[in-house]
Amino acid sequence: MAVAPTGRTRRSPVRPLMLLFLLVVMTVPVYLLVVNTFKSQEDILNSPFSFPLADLTVKHLMDAIRSPQYNVIKGYGFTLFLVVVVDILCILMAGPAAYAIARSLKKRTQLVMLYFLAGTFIPGAALIIPVIYVLRSVGLANTVAGLIAHDVAATLPVSIFLFVGFIRTIPGSIDQAAMIDGAGRLRTFWTIIFPLMRPAVVTVLILNSIGIWNDFVSPQILLSPGSGRYTVTTAIYAGISQYSTDLTKVFPNLLLAIAPVVIFFIYMQRHIISGLTVGAVKG
Template identity: 35%
Template sequence: MAGTVVIASALIAFLAATAVTRFRFKFRTTLLIMFLVAQMVPVEALTIPLFFLMRDFGQLNTLGSLILPHLAFSLPFAIWMLRGFVKAVPEALEEAAYIDGASRTRFLWQILFPLVFPGLVATSVFSFITTWNDFLFAKSFIISDTSQSTLPMALLVFFKPDENDWGGIMAASTVMTIPVLVFFVLVQRRLVSGLGGAVKD
């Protein structure tokens, strides 16, 4: 689930950030403000409406009920962050690519995408951590089919009415951090350059 959210949010955010940065169209500023306002809304305030929405679409007890909300909440941050990276690429570079015969698609994926890749890594880390540690959506939308639940939900088995198994809780929590550590090790160089570029911008 986390991998799906990371890949989908990165690709959609890259295309959206490129569109709002490179193209001039009506309501562009309004759209950017809407992305910003979306980050100000607490997740808890939308949990109940999302529950009814997922119920009406028949997505309860499915991974779709977890992927779609996380994708929606991670996209505004990713678009705003990637917008700075796309804006930092000189327009002269794009014009030179077109003069050399490159199509818009080729410029997008072979020139622009590698240049903003550190920013994609930085936003992907944010998406991965929030999705991996999800408890609220899993508790709200996964009602009966626990096989579709997240790892934080699995910690509930260690909580008993009379006594909690703190040893099991700590052991399971440690195991849960291993994929996160592996992910950080794989992307640490790109992450540092990505965060540095975001701060500089």
């Protein structure tokens, strides 16, 4: 005979405490960045955590926006250009490759998949020196084309992995029906399979865009300062290295750099989650 419970089970306080701890860890740096953007040098040094409403000013932020040298706003255009070009090339290459891998049962095709996955375990910084030698050998050293080629190669492994997982959830009977109607494999992919991959494609575009926007090592090393090309992150580094003791220039430039990507991530986070989970269970 079952015994009815005499009371509610007490929940462990560990999870709420961990969530509170993570919230504080992630919120405090953002708070410091935003508040100190609108303070004077003296206020930043003496009371970085304070929020003096009477003394806040937008002057330093406007100076950073109008700065003629190492302007982060100018870096927006070049960084956005990189994001768009790399995303388009990555989709054009990763899509057909993932389709071929997902629809093949041959052992060598699965080995190709493992080859692509191996690229996700190699730190990007460890590849910079070999990449420089390769780009020099093909005449693309210190060029925008060389940086784009590097970024496309760096984004392919994860993109192919996500695409393969999603395509395998799409019934193969769709491919067979298209072939009966006379469509080739490429036409079947681009006209039928690719439109069905929208959640995975959106996820790949978001992850790649954020990664390229935040990348510092690749553009800093593969594009020398003499090229005159600055991404958002390299423009910050150039400006901060020159004004390292002037915090009224450091904080506004940092805020200008991270604000677009933070807003973009918050707005698109539901698409990231849905895209990462939609191919997890086949149904």
